[in-house]
Amino acid sequence: MxxxxxxxxxxxxxxxxxxxxxxxxxxxxxxxxxxxxxxxPTFRDKQTGFWAQYRAEDLASPEGFLREPELVWAWYQWRRELVQDKxxxxxxxxxxxxxxxxxxxxxxxxxxxxxxxxxxxxxxxxxxxxxGHLWRNRCSQCHAPYVAPLASTEDKVCFGVALLNCESCGGYIRPDIVWFGExxxxxxxxxxxxxxxxxxxxxxxxxxxxxxxxxxxxxxxxxxxxxxxxxxxxxxxxxxxxxxxxxxxxxxxxxxxxxxxxxxx
Structure with a gap:
């Protein structure tokens, strides 16, 4: 070698x-x-498909999630699907x-x-x-970990883009990732x-x-x-x-x- x-x-x-x-x-x-x-892909790599119109820096931020939580959650679900078989x-x-x-x-x-x-x-x-961890989630308001399973009955990861709510305070669930500015x-x-x-x-x-x-x-x-x-x-x-x-x-x-x-x- x-x-x-x-x-x-x-x-x-x-x-x-x-x-x-x-x-x-x-x-x-x-x-x-x-x-x-x-x-x-790294953050320096150009995004593809639908996401090519967005900058990663604009999506991976508290401001981006506050502005368009559905968009940011969908992007992370796409990223998870992208890396699941790696x-x-x-x-x-x-x-x-x-x-x-x-x-x-x-x-x-x-x-x-x-x-x-x-x-x-x-x-x-x-x-x-x-x-942080791509496969973990937490509440965007009270920061409590989101412990509900992400798997279906077939034990496959669910990549649904519908927003989830915290069982404690009702806030939106976000990825447990350190975003820009955090x-x-x-x-x-x-x-x-x-x-x-x-x-x-x-x-x-x-x-x-x-x-x-x-x-x-x-x-x-x-x-x-x-x-x-x-x-x-x-x-x-x-x-x-x-x-x-x-x-x-x-x-x-x-x-x-x-x-x-x-x-x-």
Missing amino acids: LAELTPELILQVQRAAALLRTAQRICILTGAGVSAESGI TPNPAHQALAQWQHNAHSANQEFTLITQNVDDLHEQAGSTVTHLH SLPIDAWQTAEAAAANCEVFISIGTSSLVYPAAGLAQLARQNGATVIEINPNPNTQSDTIVDIILAEKAGIVLPILLEQMTSQ
Whole structure:
């Protein structure tokens, strides 16, 4: 597998593997690029069909839901239908195996994601979600979780676009997603900050190290003496002041090789 990479990338993978073999505290942040390798569109991708006339930023916002709740709910139901058949790719699988190995060796391994899908969980990982969960819902007014099943009698997900109401206060049910202009969940963010501040190696995978607030995690790790590694086929050159090692390749290609290198010696 190593021979598939360029000579320069091989050197960087070996350098990263050498660091990670002895690291006892590892913090990993994944972003949209990891899910994109499973066929899930990112927010930067142009929307298709009926939704091409809308900007994602206008739909994924409290203002958008207040203005047109039916439209926003229908969009999320469309997104759910779009991703329902997507499965974990080699990057998800490698991270799950890595986490399993780390726990068996009593190493601290914290996996954090900006993604709202459940592909990390499907692969077997325990993960902290910074931006919420696509398959969960809550009340837009009292914030109570919506626990009614989304499945039909055939145990298939229901993608109906009719608005749902909260059983407690009657408010409209919305996706349990962090929208533009909203704060990240406190517990998840505190977990992420603590892991970043205390790790020896921080790895950013499939996400820009310049987009806040998550970009602050890499900076926090660096400020506390951690080595920062970025895995991204198109790394941002401005991240040079933050990142120590850049693995410029898709996560699904380089992560299994990195894991193999870590465990082969």
